[in-house]
Amino acid sequence: MLEPIMYVGGVYKHNHLVELVEDLGGYILQKNVMQTEVVLLMLVPINDIAIVEAKAKELLGKLTRAPLTGSEIATVAPTLAYHHLPHLDCDVAEFLRKQGAKTNMVGLARGVGKRICQLTAYERDLINEHDVAVFILGNYEHCIIEKSKRLYEGIEIPVVVTGAPELRTEDVPNATAYVGNFGRILHHMRHSEELRTLDKLAEVIGKVLDDVRKEIAKDPPSIAPPRIKKEIEEQVQEIIDSLHPLPITLQLNGARVKLPYEEFHEMLENIRFVEGVTMKEVAQVLPSKMRNFILIKPRPKSETGFVI
Amino acid sequence: MEQLETFIVESPDAVGAKTTRSLIMDTIADLSLSRVIGRLRVFVDPVEPVFIFAALLRLGTPSIKLKDFAKVDMGSLGKDEIKIEIDKEAFTVKLLNKLWARYGKENIEQPDKKVLIVKTDPIKELDAMRELVIEEPQQEVLDRLIDAIALRIIPEGFRVRKHELSMSHVLFVASEDTLKPEWLAKGKDMLESLRREENA
CATH class of the missing domain: 3.40.50.280 (Cobalamin-binding domain)
Structure with missing residues (x-):
């Protein structure tokens, strides 16, 4: 399970923390740099929080739990x-x-x-x-x-x-x-x-x-929503040109992708992960009620039998 | 006279009355109506449901006409024109706009800061021009007041409304259901009690 955490600290060496979180299998959801201060919203695996805390202490930054992150x-x-x-x-x-x-x-x-x-x-x-x-x-x-x-x-x-x-x-x-x-x-x-x-x-x-x-968490999704976000950002070029606020909006159990459904749903369904599965095997790509956006809902583990 | 000499919000729901009071204060401040409302009484019963708003108004100056701040006379001898000599420059912009709309820009000259020449038939137009209304502060205030009460203060769901509006008072009775005669009577009573306080 991933814990939502906010880090507030200096810009100097903050990339060490970013890399640590990514190495641990966590995700950086938002990074705001304000002059010499940086605010990171991130998801960290619950078992590794102590390591991140130690790193934050070393960098003289502050970690707080931010339960609204990613919702x-x-x-x-x-x-x-x-x-x-x-x-x-x-x-x-x-x-x-x-x-x-x-x-x-x-x-x-x-x-x-x-x-x-x-x-x-x-x-x-x-x-x-x-x-x-x-x-x-x-x-x-x-x-x-x-x-x-x-x-x-x-x-x-x-x-x-x-x-x-x-x-x-x-x-x-x-x-x-x-x-x-x-x-x-x-x-x-x-x-x-x-x-x-x-x-x-x-x-x-x-x-x-x-x-x-x-x-x-009782029946975890086959794929974590932040992973969906990361893969789409890496594989779908058009998302970079999207001018909507937060082109990929995370939800606790899904993600909203701000691209037209008709044009892009097949492309998203066929996104391939390194584990060898495609998006449509682990998640449903649905039309959203909001404009013509796309809503991705991961299938639960009980349905697919695996978690990537 | 003090502003808002009486300001009472009555309701069986004490917390609701307190928040309603603060929202009325905010609205009055937002629309700068504090000098306009002399006395104010509100009754709310969410169970019935009814909302009664009664207030005595102090509207201030009536409408301002051209003759109030300018001398209007015939122009030079033998020419079809009217000469306006302005005493208070504050209204010049509004006056010009009104004149332009009525006589056209090409027919109006301003040889001096305080002098306007309008090319038109003086015999026909002179009297009408003296009575030309340049500003209606009372009407503007009433518009703002209606905006405040009907669009901001009365709860939105209260779609059935009866109102009375004059230069001296305003009374609104609103509900979600059909209005009952006793509510209207209560509204009138509230207004009367305000009047008694005013005259006491």
């Missing part, structure tokens, strides 16, 4: 009106992005009201393509509870709900977790108290994602 999160607002945007929704999305997740904002067509809210089939399928959905709801306890009874119908991924009142998760129907102290806020969240609330949200989502990881 794709949908932040869902009831609509795209001024009631929810740009504050709060964007704040949440941006904060989670800083923690290493890729966030997509979804504005529902008919998500308003406690009695009249609904989710269209397309919205449901789109949200289901993510790892976690964060529903950003409003101020009133009664509305949050009533709305939760019907709004998340058909959503199979964990649902994290935010709102103003302090409720227990058990009180919010169909929710995996609930985070209070949010509500409908029409200003930029920058006070220390508000930032603590955002920290709490990141922590809760981290826990939810850890549970998902544990669940996946």
